[in-house]
Amino acid sequence: MEIRVSELVPSVATRTRGAEAIEALKDRIRGQELTDLVIDFSGIRIMPRSFVDEIAYKSQRIQQETGIRIIYRVDSDVTLGKLAWSAGLRGLKLSYLWQNSNEPTEVEPRAPKEPEWDAQREEIMTT
Secondary structure (H helix, E strand, O other), rough: EEEEHOOOOOOOOOOOHHHHHHHHHHHOOOOOOOOOOEEEOOOOOOOOOHHHHHHHHHHHHHHHHHHHHHEEEEEOOHHHHHHHHHHHHHHOOEEEEEEOOOOOOOOOOOOOOOOOOHHHHHHHHHH
């Protein structure tokens, strides 16, 4: 099954919208027998890191709870970079697909480079 993020929420502007998208995603997959689920970020041009992080973090919890393999579809290096940032921040193992591909690749985690890294990490990990 593949679900476009744009079908889950009207806006991708905040971490709160990411949480809303995850709740909508749970409703869409409830009761279905799935082995794989692709969350499609393609077509979204402006998307904050906090939104992507919320989706990545909470969808990985869904993966752990259900055994459904979660994969993210991307169409830009910018979105892939945001997934890599989230993977580095939270120690997640994420897989992605390029827009027209069906062959998943593992996201290479990347730690944020901001000078306030420790403070940011502490704040994000406690929310």
